[in-house]
Amino acid sequence: MKRLILFVIFIILNLPGINLIIAQEVKIHSHNDYYQVAPFYQAYAQKVFSIEVDVFYKDSLLLVGHDWEELKKGLTIEELYINPIVDVFNRNGGRIWKDSNKKLTLLVDLKTEYEPALNRLVSILNRYPEIFGNKDGDSWVRVVVSGNMPQPEKFNDYPSYIYFDGRLNTEYNDDQRQRLAMVSASFRDFSRWNGKGALIAGDKVKIEKVITEARRMNLPIRFWGSPDGVTAWNTLHKMGVDIINTDRVEACSDFFNNYEEKVYSITQNELGDSEVVNTDRLDKITSGFRGFDKNEIQLTKNIEIYQPTYLNDGEEKTVKNVILLIGDGMGMNHITAAEAVNKGLTMLNINHIGLHQSIALDSYTSDSAASGSSNATGKPHKNRYIATDTLFNAIPSITDYAFNRGMGTGVVTTGNIADATPAAFYGHSAERDSADAITRFLLDGKLDIVIGGGTDVFTKREDGLSLKDFEKVYNFTSDINKIESSKTPLLCIDDKLDPAVTEESLGMLAFVTKGAIHHLSQKNDNGFFLMVEGAKIDYAGHANSLSGTISEMLSFDMAVAEALKFADENGETLVIVTSDHETGGLILVDGDDKKGEITARFTTDDHTPSFLGVFAYGPGAQHFTGFYPNYEIANKIISILNLK
Numbered sequence: 269m270k271r272l273i274l275f276v277i278f279i280i281l282n283l284p285g286i287n288l289i290i291a292q293e294v295k296i297h298s299h300n301d302y303y304q305v306a307p308f309y310q311a312y313a314q315k316v317f318s319i320e321v322d323v324f325y326k327d328s329l330l331l332v333g334h335d336w337e338e339l340k341k342g343l344t345i346e347e348l349y350i351n352p353i354v355d356v357f358n359r360n361g362g363r364i365w366k367d368s369n370k371k372l373t374l375l376v377d378l379k380t381e382y383e384p385a386l387n388r389l390v391s392i393l394n395r396y397p398e399i400f401g402n403k404d405g406d407s408w409v410r411v412v413v414s415g416n417m418p419q420p421e422k423f424n425d426y427p428s429y430i431y432f433d434g435r436l437n438t439e440y441n442d443d444q445r446q447r448l449a450m451v452s453a454s455f456r457d458f459s460r461w462n463g464k465g466a467l468i469a470g471d472k473v474k475i476e477k478v479i480t481e482a483r484r485m486n487l488p489i490r491f492w493g494s495p496d497g498v499t500a501w502n503t504l505h506k507m508g509v510d511i512i513n514t515d516r517v518e519a520c521s522d523f524f525n526n527y528e529e530k531v532y533s534i535t536q537n538e539l540g541d542s543e544v545v546n547t548d549r550l551d552k553i554t555s556g557f558r559g560f561d562k563n564e565i566q567l568t569k570n571i572e573i574y575q576p577t578y579l580n581d582g583e584e585k586t587v588k589n590v591i592l593l594i595g596d597g598m599g600m601n602h603i604t605a606a607e608a609v610n611k612g613l614t615m616l617n618i619n620h621i622g623l624h625q626s627i628a629l630d631s632y633t634s635d636s637a638a639s640g641s642s643n644a645t646g647k648p649h650k651n652r653y654i655a656t657d658t659l660f661n662a663i664p665s666i667t668d669y670a671f672n673r674g675m676g677t678g679v680v681t682t683g684n685i686a687d688a689t690p691a692a693f694y695g696h697s698a699e700r701d702s703a704d705a706i707t708r709f710l711l712d713g714k715l716d717i718v719i720g721g722g723t724d725v726f727t728k729r730e731d732g733l734s735l736k737d738f739e740k741v742y743n744f745t746s747d748i749n750k751i752e753s754s755k756t757p758l759l760c761i762d763d764k765l766d767p768a769v770t771e772e773s774l775g776m777l778a779f780v781t782k783g784a785i786h787h788l789s790q791k792n793d794n795g796f797f798l799m800v801e802g803a804k805i806d807y808a809g810h811a812n813s814l815s816g817t818i819s820e821m822l823s824f825d826m827a828v829a830e831a832l833k834f835a836d837e838n839g840e841t842l843v844i845v846t847s848d849h850e851t852g853g854l855i856l857v858d859g860d861d862k863k864g865e866i867t868a869r870f871t872t873d874d875h876t877p878s879f880l881g882v883f884a885y886g887p888g889a890q891h892f893t894g895f896y897p898n899y900e901i902a903n904k905i906i907s908i909l910n911l912k
Contacts, residue, residue, distance in 0.1 A: 294505060294512065294524040294527055295316075295317035295318070295488065295510055295511045295512065296314065296316040296317055296318075296511075296512050296514060296517065296520055296521055296524065297316065297317060297318045297319075297320060297375070297490055297511045297512060297513050297514065298310075298311035298316050298318070298319045298320060298514065298515075298517045299320050299492065299513050299514060299515050300320060300322065300334065300515060301319045301320055301321060301517070302321055302322070302332045302333065302334075302343075302348060303334075303515065304517065307321075307332075307348050307349070308348060308349050308352045308353070309352065310517055310518060311517045312352075312356065312372075314517055314518060314521035315365060315368070315370060315521075316372075316517060316521065317372075317373060317511060318372070318373035318374070318375050318412070318511065319349070319372065319373070319374055319375065320375040320377060320414075321345060321348070321349055321374065321375070321376055321377065322334055322377045322379050322415070323345050323376055323377070323378060323379060323385065323389075324336065324339055324379045324380050324385075325378075325380045325381070325384050325385035325388060326339065326380075328388065329341070329344050329388075330344055330345040330346075330385060330388055330389060330392075331343060331344055331345075332344065332345055332348050332349075345376070345389070345392070346392060349374065350392060350393075350396075353372070353374070353399065353409055354396055354399065357398075357399050357408065362398070363408065364408050364409065371407070371408055371409065371410065372408070372409045372410070373409070373410045373411075373412055373449065374409055374410070374411050374412070375412045375413075375414055375433065376389060376411060376412070376413055376414065376415075377414045377415040378413060378414070378415040378416040378417070379415055379416065380416065381416060382413075382415075382416040382417055382418055383418070385416075386413060386418070386426065386430075389411070389413075389430075390426060390427060390430065393411060393427075393429070393430075394427075400429055401428075401429030407429050410429075410431060410449060411429065411430055411431065412431045412432065412433055412449040412450065413430060413431070413432050413433065414432075414433035414452065415433075417432055417433065418432075420432075420438065420439075420440050420441075420444040420447075421444070423444055423447040424443070424447075428447075430447075431447055431448065431449035432447055432448055432449065433448070433449065433450060433451075433452050434448040434449075434450060434451040434452070434485065434487055435451070435452070435453070436451060436453055436478065436481055436482075440485075445485065445486075445487075448485075448487055449487075449488075450487055450488045450489070450490055450510075450511060451481075451482045451485060451487045451488070451489050451490070452489075452490045452491070452492060453478055453489070453490075453491055453492075454491070454492055454493050455475075455491040455492065455493045455494035455495075456493045458471060458474040458475050458478060459471035459474065459475060461495060461500075462495050463494075463495025463496065463497045463499050463500035463503075464495075464497075464499065465499070466503075467503055472507070475491075475504075475507060475509075476507065476508075478491075479507060479508045479509065482510075483508075488510030488511050489508075489509055489510050489511065490509070490510070490511035490512075490513055491504070491509060491513055492513055493513075494513050496513075496514050496515055496516055496520075497516075498519075498523055498857060499857070499858070501514070501520055501523055501524070502523070502857055502858055502867055503858070505524075505527075506858075512524070523869070528562075529562065529812075529813065529814055529815065530814060530857070530867055530868060530869050531814075531865065531866070531867050532605075532609060532814050532815055532818050532865065532866055532868075533609060533860075533863055533864050533865035533866070534567045534568065534569065534570055534609055534610070534864055535567075535568045535569070553684050553686050553687050553700075553701060553703050553722070553725070554683060554684050554687055554807070557766070557767075557768075557804075557807055558767065559768070559811060559813075560768045560807075560808060560811055560813040560815065560816035561768070562813075562815045564768070564770050565768050565769065565770050565771075565815055565816060565819045566771075566815060567771050567774070567818070567819060567822070568771060569771075570610050570611065570864070571610055571774070571822050571825065571826055572829070573610075573612045573613065573614050573617070573829075574614045574617070574829035574832055574833060575617060576617055576618070576832050576835075576836055576885060577836045578619070579836065579839065580835075580839050580840075580886055580887050581619060581620070581885055581886060581887075581889055582619070582620055582887070582888075582889045582890040583887045583888075584887070584888075584890075585840075585887045585888075586840060586887070587795075587840060587841070587842045587886070587887050587888045587908050587909060588795035588838075588840035588841065589788075589789070589795045589796050589797070589798075589838065589840060589841040589842070590666075590796075590797050590798070590841070590842045590843075590844065590905050590908070590909060591785070591798045591800065591831045591834070591835070591841060591842070591843045591844070592643070592666075592797070592798070592799045592800070592844045592846075592901075592905065593799075593800045593801075593802070593824070593827060593828055593831060593843070593844065593845045593846075594640070594643065594689055594799065594800070594801045594802070594846060594847060594848055595801075595802045595805050595821070595824045595845070595846070595847045596636060596640075596683070596689055596801055596802060596803050596804075596805055596806040596847070596848055596849075596851075597805045597806030597807075597808070597809045597810075597847065597848075597849065597850065597851030597852070597875070598802070598805045598821065598824070598847035598850070598880075599847065599850030599851070599852075599854060599876070599878050599880065600850075600878070600879075600880070600881055601850075601854040601855065601856050601868070602805060602809075602817055602821055602850070602854055603615070603616070603821070603881065604856060604866075605814070605817065605818060605821070605854065605856060605866045605868055606817075606818055606821035606822055606825065608859045608861060608864065608865070608866045609818050609822075609864050609865070609866055610822055610825075610864065611861070611864050613825045614825050614826075614828050614829040614832060615825055615828045615845050615883050616883075617832075618832075618843075618845065618883040618884065618885045618889075619885075619889075620883070620884040620885065620889040620890055620892055620893050621881060621882065621883055621884075621893065622881070622882040622884070622892045622893045622894050622895065622896070623879045623880065623881060623882065623894075623895045623896075624846065624879070624880050624882050624895070624896055624897065624898045624900070624901060625877075625879055625880075625895070625896075625897055625898060626638075626639045626642070626847075626848060626849045626877070626880060626897075626898040627648070627877065627897070627898075628648070628649060628650055628651045629648050629649060629650045629658070630650045630651055631651050632877050633849070633874075633875050633876060633877045634651065634848070634849050634875065634877070634898075635651045635652065635688065635700075635849070635875060636687070636688035636689050636700075636806065636848050636849065637649070637651060637652045637653055637654050637688040637691075637692070637700040638650060638651045638652070638653060639848035639849050639898055640654075640688050640689035640690075640691070640692035640693075640848050641653060641654055641655045641656075641663070641665075641688075641692040642897075642898045642899035642901075642902070643689075643692070643846070643848060643898060643899070643901050643902055644665040644666060644667070644692040644693045644799075644902060645663045645664065645665050645666075645692070645899070645902055646666075646899050646900070646902035646903040646906060647663050647899055648897070648899050649663075652698070652699055652700045652701075653697070653698055653699075653700075654688060654691050654692050654695055654696055654697040654698075654699075654700055654706060655691075655692050655695065655696045655697075656696050656697060656698050660698050662696035663696070665692065665693050665694070665902075666693070666797055666799075666902055666905055666906060666911070667679070667693045667694055667714055667715065667797065667799075668714060669906060669909075669911035669912065670796070670797040670909070670911060671714040671715075672911075673794065673909075673911060674792065674794045675792075675794045675795050675796050675797055675909075676716045676717075676756075676787075676788040676789075676791040676792065676794070676795070676796030676797070676798075677714060677715050677716055677717075677788075677796065677797050677798070678715060678716055678717030678718070678719075678784045678787070678788050678796065678797075678798040678799070679693050679694060679715055679717070679718055679719070679720070679798075679799050679801075680717070680719045680720065680777075680780055680781055680784050680798065680799070680800045680801065681719070681720040681721075681765075681800075681801040681803050682720070682721070682765050682769070682776070682777050682801065682802060682803045682804055682820075682823070683720060683721060683722075683765075683766075683801065683803025683804060683807075684720065684721050684722035684725065684766075684803075685707070685718060685719075685720030685721065685722045685725060685761060686703040686706050686707050686722055686725045687700075687722075687803065688700045689801045689803065689848060690720060690799070690801055690803075691706045691707075693799045694709050694710060694712075694714060694715055694718075695707065695708075695709040695710075696709060703725050704729050704730055704731040704733070705731075707725055707726070708731070708733070710738060710741070710742075710759070711737065711738065711741055713741045713742075713757060715757065716756045716757045716758070716787065716788060716791060716796075717756060717757070717758050717784045717787055717788060717798070718742065718757075718758065718759045718760065718761075719748065719751070719758075719760045719762075719765075719780045719783075719784060720760075720761060720765060721761065721762065721763060721764075721765035721766040722761060722766070723746070723761050723763050725761075726738060726761060738759055739759075741757065741759075742757045742758060742759035743755050743756070743757065743758050743759070744759045744760075744761075745758070745759075745760050745762075746760070746761060746762055746763070747760075747762055748760055748762045748764065748765070748776065748779065748780050748783070751780060751783040751784075751787070752783055752786065756787050756788075756791060758787065760780075764776065765780075768804055768807070768808075768816055768819070768820070769804070769819050769820060769823045770819075773823075774819065774822065774823050774826065775823070775826055776823070777800070777802060777823050777824065777826065777827040778823070778826035778827045778829065778830045781798075781800050781827040781830045781831065782830045782834075784798055784800070785798065785830065785831070785834050789834070789838070795840070795909070797905075797909070800827055800831070802820060802821075802823060802824030802827065804816070804820045805817060805820045805821055805824060805851070806851045807820070808820050808851075808852070809850070809851025809852030809854065809870065809873075810851055810852065810873055810874070811873075812852060812870040812873055814854075814866075814868055814870075817852070817854070818866075828843075828845050831843045831845075832885055835885060835886045839887075840887065841886050841887075842884065842885070842886040842887060842888045842889060842905075842908065843884070843885045843886055843889075844882065844883070844884050844885075844892060844901065844905070845881075845882070845883040845884075845885075846880060846881065846882045846883070846901060847880045847881070848880075848898070849875045849876070849877075849878075849880070850875065850876045850877075850878040850880065851874070851875050851876070852870040852871070852872060852873065852874075852876075853870055853871035853872040853876045854868055854869075854870055854871075855868060855869055855870070855871055856868045857869060879895075880898070882901065888908045891904050891907075891908065892904060
């Protein structure tokens with residue numbers, strides 16, 4: 269189907285008079301490149317579109333610099349640019365970049381009278397026709413002359429491989445337009461914007477007119493003197509400016525690297541090559557996760573938002589059931605991004621909101637073992653420790669206390685059932701990767717419902733146990749669709765929960781959450797405690813996948829909706845939505861609330877120590893406002909349920 273669509277687009281693009289832009293290429297221009305610490309090479313390393321060099325003609329030399337006062341005899345265009353270009357061309361076997369057929373533009377800004385300078389430039393370039401071109405062939409480096417240029421009628425006085433920088437206020441005939449490589453204009457002629465905040469509406473209209481005029485000329489547009497920062501780069505690119513002018517070539521290149529993965533909106537993303545974004549930052553138990561394929565996980569419709577009734581919200585009354593939903597790796601910016609894309613979230617309809625801080629005993633930044641264990645036990649933990657103190661003693665969790673009181677208990681996750689967060693609610697270990705040791709605690713039978721992925725945890729063990737040993741304690745199924753018809757205690761390990769969610773599987777966590785709630789609510793009259801984890805929000809942060817973050821966030825929010833629906837029907841249920849830590853250092857750059865679009869970037873592939881939201885709904889919710897350490901979440905739950 270995708271091939272058919274691409275074929276149709278190809279046909280449309282090649283119809284006479286049709287000039288559509290399906291995905292605008294980001295072209296970066298290294299302005300005043302000679303001011304870089306390593307002229308040419310810094311920009312070259314970033315594979316920029318074009319490099320600018322200002323030259324003065326003096327004593328038959330083309331000296332590089334911005335003003336006469338800074339010119340030095342040894343700093344010629346040959347020394348700083350032509351020779352390095354020739355060198356990399358020869359070293360790379362007859363191309364500019366060894367691993368690419370990408371070409372380079374060298375913009376030469378003539379600061380003195382054009383004729384002697386241009387003649388000297390031509391004499392230099394003629395030595396290397398295989399690089400800079402000749403009348404019989406294309407060039408690897410397109411040379412564009414700017415600054416003091418000949419009049420358009422004199423363009424043909426120079427070799428055909430010499431191109432010129434167009435101007436908006438100059439008229440060109442068809443032949444002359446063929447010699448233009450781009451159109452350049454001063455940004456300050458249209459706006460005084462400094463690149464902070466939003467571009468003034470009136471200025472935006474002026475710049476859009478310039479872009480339209482360049483389109484009419486069928487030429488790319490570049491603004492010199494434009495603001496030079498992330499907001500400006502992003503704004504100008506989204507407006508359709510073809511060539512982004514920058515003095516910060518490495519930072520600009522870093523921002524636009526993998527840019528298509530930094531912008532997300534439902535149904536708005538372009539067709540593209542399928543590329544799996546994976547991560548090596550996951551721990552041993554989840555190392556088999558195969559990654560996020562943007563084309564597979566792209567969503568085409570928004571999820572529904574549930575509106576709670578608030579009938580028992582925040583009331584001082586007996587709490588019979590607690591549902592704790594943990595978005596693993598979910599920071600506040602993850603929530604903001606998902607809300608922008610979906611134009612709302614169910615979790616943001618919760619009124620009682622607090623903040624918690626997740627810090628491990630041995631580190632300012634916590635992993636899922638320490639933070640998950642704190643959320644489960646009410647005690648701070650060292651990283652990698654699962655509900656175990658520093659003397660290797662097991663620390664009881666909410667699940668242990670609830671079981672001892674005769675309550676129903678359950679753990680649900682979209683990840684591996686032996687991974688740190690779910691493990692903290694039933695197991696104990698000084699090492700989070702000790703899957704055999706952790707899952708042996710399932711044989712204690714303290715959980716009525718266990719749902720997750722990770723078949724290998726039960727079939728490829730080193731401790732001599734097998735799945736049959738667990739089937740002595742649980743009714744086992746490998747199909748989440750059989751949850752409703754199964755009896756408790758239930759162990760459901762379904763490999764369909766292992767991959768990243770797609771549109772087809774988006775509601776899977778909500779489905780199993782609803783099933784687990786149904787089972788636990790029917791078990792007995794003593795109430796229940798259920799922990800539900802959206803595991804792969806964390807995976808997406810490690811992989812720096814914005815599309816994965818959005819899809820996993822929306823999957824998690826659908827599970828939140830199921831919990832709130834039950835709370836409204838039941839009237840004695842407290843729902844808590846939170847995170848164990850933030851993953852990826854997600855930063856929001858910009859967005860469009862009308863389109864439901866977000867532009868964001870990750871700053872790390874690991875956890876960060878950001879403060880985290882706590883959203884509480886139902887009776888007792890008022891106790892979760894304010895700011896507190898993460899382990900207080902468990903202590904508040906234990907207190908509300910009178911488990912101690």
